[in-house]
Amino acid sequence: MKHGEVEDVEIRLLLEGVQRIYGYDFRDYADASIKRRLTHWLAESEFDTFSQAQSLLLRDRSVFESLLRGITVNVTEMFRDPAFFRAVREQVVPFLKTYPFVKIWHAGCATGEEAYSMAILLNEEGMAGRYRMYATDINETVLQKAGEGVIPITEMQRFTRNYQKAGGTASFADYYTARYDRAMLSTALKKDIVFAPHNLAVDGEFGEMNMVLCRNVMIYFKPDLKERCLSLFDSSLLPGGFLCLGLKETLEKKKIGERYEELAPTLRIYRKRYD
Amino acid sequence: MTRSFRAVVIGVSTGGVNALQKLLGQLPADFRLPILIVQHIGPEAGSGLAKLLDERCALRVKEADEQDEILSGTVYLAPPNYHLLVERGGFLSLSADPHVSFARPSVDVLFESAAEVFGPELVGIVLTGANFDGSRGLRIIKQKGGVAIVQDPEDAEARQMPQSAMAATDVDYVVALDSMAALLRKLAPERAVMPHKGRGRDD
Numbered sequence: 001m002k003h004g005e006v007e008d009v010e011i012r013l014l015l016e017g018v019q020r021i022y023g024y025d026f027r028d029y030a031d032a033s034i035k036r037r038l039t040h041w042l043a044e045s046e047f048d049t050f051s052q053a054q055s056l057l058l059r060d061r062s063v064f065e066s067l068l069r070g071i072t073v074n075v076t077e078m079f080r081d082p083a084f085f086r087a088v089r090e091q092v093v094p095f096l097k098t099y100p101f102v103k104i105w106h107a108g109c110a111t112g113e114e115a116y117s118m119a120i121l122l123n124e125e126g127m128a129g130r131y132r133m134y135a136t137d138i139n140e141t142v143l144q145k146a147g148e149g150v151i152p153i154t155e156m157q158r159f160t161r162n163y164q165k166a167g168g169t170a171s172f173a174d175y176y177t178a179r180y181d182r183a184m185l186s187t188a189l190k191k192d193i194v195f196a197p198h199n200l201a202v203d204g205e206f207g208e209m210n211m212v213l214c215r216n217v218m219i220y221f222k223p224d225l226k227e228r229c230l231s232l233f234d235s236s237l238l239p240g241g242f243l244c245l246g247l248k249e250t251l252e253k254k255k256i257g258e259r260y261e262e263l264a265p266t267l268r269i270y271r272k273r274y275d
Numbered sequence: 276m277t278r279s280f281r282a283v284v285i286g287v288s289t290g291g292v293n294a295l296q297k298l299l300g301q302l303p304a305d306f307r308l309p310i311l312i313v314q315h316i317g318p319e320a321g322s323g324l325a326k327l328l329d330e331r332c333a334l335r336v337k338e339a340d341e342q343d344e345i346l347s348g349t350v351y352l353a354p355p356n357y358h359l360l361v362e363r364g365g366f367l368s369l370s371a372d373p374h375v376s377f378a379r380p381s382v383d384v385l386f387e388s389a390a391e392v393f394g395p396e397l398v399g400i401v402l403t404g405a406n407f408d409g410s411r412g413l414r415i416i417k418q419k420g421g422v423a424i425v426q427d428p429e430d431a432e433a434r435q436m437p438q439s440a441m442a443a444t445d446v447d448y449v450v451a452l453d454s455m456a457a458l459l460r461k462l463a464p465e466r467a468v469m470p471h472k473g474r475g476r477d478d
Contacts, residue, residue, distance in 0.1 A: 032392075033370045081319075081356075219370065219371065
């Protein structure tokens with residue numbers, strides 16, 4: 001048996017053990033990406049093989065937590081895909097404004113950059129205080145970072161460019177205070193966001209949402225888990241609500257697809273039908 | 276002993292649009308092996324390159340979508356701002372993980388995941404480019420028993436990527452772009468049973 005195959009067996013055994021002991025199920029994650037992340041974690045760890053790591057991983061929760069942090073980190077940026085945020089501003093917000101109050105679920109928010117982007121956009125459109133955003137992630141370490149709203153200052157140039165391309169109407173610098181090598185996002189952006197842990201593989205829906213965003217999270221899932229997430233989003237959304245996916249994700253051939261119309265097809269903004 | 280292959284992976288950067296037109300343009304519509312390509316491209320580039328190549332090549336060229344089945348006679352381009360990976364069972368997946376070798380899509384990510392799945396039945400090609408992406412991936416393709424082809428640096432618009440790949444591993448073929456399609460046809464002489472392009476295109 002070749003080395004690569006042994007490693008595949010080790011990974012399968014490890015994920016099985018992790019699921020049984022800690023209840024986190026990564027067996028429905030797409031193999032290639034989870035393997036890259038696991039291998040990366042192993043290389044940084046004190047272990048040479050997954051078999052060697054397994055003994056401690058299954059007995060010592062702190063070792064498992066380091067693994068969990070390593071394999072569930074999604075990277076994100078402010079106003080990633082500016083054209084998407086521009087379309088939200090121009091095509092979705094006018095509908096949201098017709099409600100006295102809207103609820104938004106941002107699933108898989110990672111370190112929160114996109115949630116804050118959405119808050120900036122909504123505030124600029126006059127919706128401050130008229131929405132609540134539930135920003136959730138499986139990884140509690142990234143959630144804590146998200147709550148702090150601190151971003152390396154080196155990123156701000158790129159984020160400013162994104163913001164401008166996304167149709168920002170103010171000066172991006174007004175939204176943060178630069179301190180040494182960090183940018184601290186303004187507290188006004190945080191007050192309508194609730195960061196909370198949520199595991200898309202096992203946890204339930206959020207009720208009566210006007211909008212659900214889940215961008216570039218399900219690309220790491222196998223088809224069955226993807227369908228589970230989509231049905232979770234579907235049962236969370238009110239009729240007329242909006243579902244926003246990553247630019248390479250679609251509802252084509254998906255079970256919930258027929259209940260949605262494409263508002264901005266190439267930008268993956270869908271609207272739930274009323275009937 | 277004749278070897279048989281299941282896929283070709285190509286990594287290319289600076290000068291890639293011309294190089295890909297030339298190479299793919301010389302392959303027939305019934306070239307059997309699926310071709311997976313990472314061309315370094317800006318995050319908001321759109322899917323213009325896939326359209327351009329599709330128009331100008333006999334093979335069907337498309338931007339890769341998640342869960343695409345890897346089909347004969349088809350060329351898949353990594354989308355802007357996503358890594359392209361190969362899954363067991365002959366499917367593609369995408370990832371928005373951090374840049375690898377300063378790139379997303381990264382040639383190394385595609386090559387490594389393809390080598391995992393296809394092992395010795397894989398042909399890896401590094402074309403023109405002004406960086407080092409693809410070197411590590413090509414070395415892994417070789418380690419798993421695959422075939423490594425590099426564009427002759429003298430022939431490349433930017434020589435760094437081919438040179439770096441040659442320094443990283445024992446390359447099987449160093450050839451000019453003009454003779455690369457012929458080499459691929461020699462390595463994979465079988466014809467695809469059913470060329471995909473052309474079906475239902477004229478309605």
